[in-house]
Amino acid sequence: MSIDTPLTSILGIHHPILLAPMDVISGARLTAAVSNAGGFGILGGGYGDETWLERETAKLKQSTSARFGIGFITWSLARQPHLLDIALGTRPHAIMLSFGDPKPFARQIKDAGALLICQVQSEAMAEEALDAGADILVAQGTEAGGHGASRSTIDIVPAIVDLAAGHVPVVAAGGIGDGRGLAAALMLGAAGVLLGTRFYASLEADGAEEAKKRICAAKSGDTVRGIIFDMSRENVWPAPFTGRCLINDHARRWQGREVELLQTIKMVAAEYAAARADGNFDIAAVIAGEAVGVIHDIPEAAVIIDRIVTEADQLLLGRRNSAMALPA
Amino acid sequence: MSIDTPLTSILGIHHPILLAPMDVISGARLTAAVSNAGGFGILGGGYGDETWLERETAKLKQSTSARFGIGFITWSLARQPHLLDIALGTRPHAIMLSFGDPKPFARQIKDAGALLICQVQSEAMAEEALDAGADILVAQGTEAGGHGASRSTIDIVPAIVDLAAGHVPVVAAGGIGDGRGLAAALMLGAAGVLLGTRFYASLEADGAEEAKKRICAAKSGDTVRGIIFDMSRENVWPAPFTGRCLINDHARRWQGREVELLQTIKMVAAEYAAARADGNFDIAAVIAGEAVGVIHDIPEAAVIIDRIVTEADQLLLGRRNSAMALPA
Numbered sequence: 001m002s003i004d005t006p007l008t009s010i011l012g013i014h015h016p017i018l019l020a021p022m023d024v025i026s027g028a029r030l031t032a033a034v035s036n037a038g039g040f041g042i043l044g045g046g047y048g049d050e051t052w053l054e055r056e057t058a059k060l061k062q063s064t065s066a067r068f069g070i071g072f073i074t075w076s077l078a079r080q081p082h083l084l085d086i087a088l089g090t091r092p093h094a095i096m097l098s099f100g101d102p103k104p105f106a107r108q109i110k111d112a113g114a115l116l117i118c119q120v121q122s123e124a125m126a127e128e129a130l131d132a133g134a135d136i137l138v139a140q141g142t143e144a145g146g147h148g149a150s151r152s153t154i155d156i157v158p159a160i161v162d163l164a165a166g167h168v169p170v171v172a173a174g175g176i177g178d179g180r181g182l183a184a185a186l187m188l189g190a191a192g193v194l195l196g197t198r199f200y201a202s203l204e205a206d207g208a209e210e211a212k213k214r215i216c217a218a219k220s221g222d223t224v225r226g227i228i229f230d231m232s233r234e235n236v237w238p239a240p241f242t243g244r245c246l247i248n249d250h251a252r253r254w255q256g257r258e259v260e261l262l263q264t265i266k267m268v269a270a271e272y273a274a275a276r277a278d279g280n281f282d283i284a285a286v287i288a289g290e291a292v293g294v295i296h297d298i299p300e301a302a303v304i305i306d307r308i309v310t311e312a313d314q315l316l317l318g319r320r321n322s323a324m325a326l327p328a
Numbered sequence: 329m330s331i332d333t334p335l336t337s338i339l340g341i342h343h344p345i346l347l348a349p350m351d352v353i354s355g356a357r358l359t360a361a362v363s364n365a366g367g368f369g370i371l372g373g374g375y376g377d378e379t380w381l382e383r384e385t386a387k388l389k390q391s392t393s394a395r396f397g398i399g400f401i402t403w404s405l406a407r408q409p410h411l412l413d414i415a416l417g418t419r420p421h422a423i424m425l426s427f428g429d430p431k432p433f434a435r436q437i438k439d440a441g442a443l444l445i446c447q448v449q450s451e452a453m454a455e456e457a458l459d460a461g462a463d464i465l466v467a468q469g470t471e472a473g474g475h476g477a478s479r480s481t482i483d484i485v486p487a488i489v490d491l492a493a494g495h496v497p498v499v500a501a502g503g504i505g506d507g508r509g510l511a512a513a514l515m516l517g518a519a520g521v522l523l524g525t526r527f528y529a530s531l532e533a534d535g536a537e538e539a540k541k542r543i544c545a546a547k548s549g550d551t552v553r554g555i556i557f558d559m560s561r562e563n564v565w566p567a568p569f570t571g572r573c574l575i576n577d578h579a580r581r582w583q584g585r586e587v588e589l590l591q592t593i594k595m596v597a598a599e600y601a602a603a604r605a606d607g608n609f610d611i612a613a614v615i616a617g618e619a620v621g622v623i624h625d626i627p628e629a630a631v632i633i634d635r636i637v638t639e640a641d642q643l644l645l646g647r648r649n650s651a652m653a654l655p656a
Binding site for chain 2: 122123140142143151152153154155159162174175176178181182183184185186187188189200219220221255290293294312315316317
């Protein structure tokens with residue numbers, strides 16, 4: 001079975017499912033697993049650790065002959081633009097840029113023969129990305145794990161689809177973790193989905209086992225968006241970006257008390273850094289989105305993709321058959 | 329064409345589209361128009377103005393022989409339970425209760441032969457409603473206009489569908505205003521949709537022309553959820569309920585400054601009441617949800633329903649055909 005869309009065509013992939021380039025989590029192993037299974041793996045270049053990038057890109061080239069991408073946090077890449085040379089040197093099929101103006105990097109990416117994927121959270125950002133020559137837009141809803149903004153998936157996806165108006169494919173991100181989410185995204189006009197949290201809870205993700213277990217145990221509604229974990233690791237992002245994570249003791253303690261947190265930040269930051277080092281997720285954040293409600297296991301990435309595509313396909317077929325069975 | 333679901337079966341209606349019982353806006357005229365067009369109109373009993381309820385129910389019985397419902401704010405109905413006698417006296421096909429424990433009213437509703445529709449914003453509320461004997465659940469996302477809570481539609485709908493597990497149909501509400509939204513809701517497992525804002529901008533809605541025009545002019549993202557308009561009309565709701573409205577001068581002035589607003593509330597409340605009386609929507613709130621982004625005109629309710637069902641049907645058919653045209 002196959003769900004063909006403008007996204008699968010432009011990327012030359014089998015399933016309209018992209019791996020979110022999660023910092024630290026989306027390493028070579030997970031990226032290769034998603035691409036080998038017919039999706040599109042995107043390595044998490046994140047804030048840009050050069051040693052990590054050199055090592056993981058080398059591993060990635062060894063692990064797959066399938067197409068893959070590499071993602072960066074745009075405002076962070078701007079501080080060390082040479083990382084883009086390293087990334088393009090591995091001949092990725094696409095570079096994904098999120099959170100910042102993509103224009104300064106667009107020419108170099110396209111000259112290297114890679115596609116430019118831009119993640120956006122508003123119409124203004126989408127226009128900026130299209131101006132820069134984006135080949136694919138990712139419309140990210142507030143439901144997404146990690147950094148994002150305030151508009152919800154069911155609102156932002158049709159808005160960006162209307163703006164892109166058939167010029168480039170739009171990918172839906174935020175709160176999607178199963179075949180229902182993929183099918184719904186297609187109905188909203190998206191050409192595919194980008195999944196973070198669902199792939200975090202996979203065998204191949206480079207995340208702590210305890211973090212993956214907490215994602216499986218969390219129920220729908222057990223996440224929160226704010227700046228507590230950014231404050232606690234002394235890395236507050238520019239507006240309008242905030243971060244979503246599982247609600248834990250630390251989030252419960254500080255959410256809504258940002259001013260007090262700022263007043264004691266040195267002490268809390270030290271405590272937080274120690275918790276991260278120890279894998280103490282009562283304090284350190286498990287960065288995850290609202291899709292946790294539909295995530296209950298830690299399978300191989302290939303199983304996740306097969307399950308989502310099969311479910312979406314059956315939903316689309318079932319709905320149609322049920323509708324057609326009735327008198328018009 | 330027809331989209332048949334467990335919702336259309338249980339209500340005995342033609343299209344899986346319900347009118348949200350918007351206070352003041354969903355009068356007899358709009359309720360009859362939605363029901364006559366094959367949807368399910370639900371009269372907005374709201375806070376419970378007895379004179380209004382007597383007049384509108386009388387008009388409603390004259391305007392339609394189709395099935396309709398009547399909706400109440402549960403915590404408000406609890407203060408004047410005799411309004412339920414008036415409502416049931418008109419032999420509605422269903423009573424919809426939102427925002428509060430439905431149990432005290434469930435027996436009377438069912439004994440009168442009406443179905444019980446309960447709107448919920450969390451799993452706990454859904455369990456309470458099922459315990460009370462709800463026949464239909466409405467899962468309302470934070471994108472909805474007016475009162476609601478914090479979980480988003482793409483998150484809360486599958487969560488409530490999983491909880492209801494086939495026992496009762498689940499209706500999606502919040503951020504839905506076109507056929508894409510209906511098709512997406514069906515993919516998420518919903519059996520239909522409940523629309524407020526889309527029907528506010530209809531010919532038959534009992535709203536100010538200027539308010540309808542502002543809904544058409546608003547873009548996706550031009551709404552805000554908070555308690556500013558509740559504070560300004562001195563009617564703050566119990567947690568977790570807040571209200572969504574179009575962003576206007578008043579919202580811009582006070583959002584995030586609730587403490588200061590409370591300190592000057594008498595003066596502001598007088599100003600706000602005058603603005604409501606004058607139809608000054610720079611100050612008075614136009615209560616609307618995130619669906620404003622896909623709403624651009626003020627047609628008859630029947631046109632809205634036809635358009636949404638046609639678009640959803642084509643999307644479901646188109647996706648299926650496109651998928652089936654490919655090699656498996």
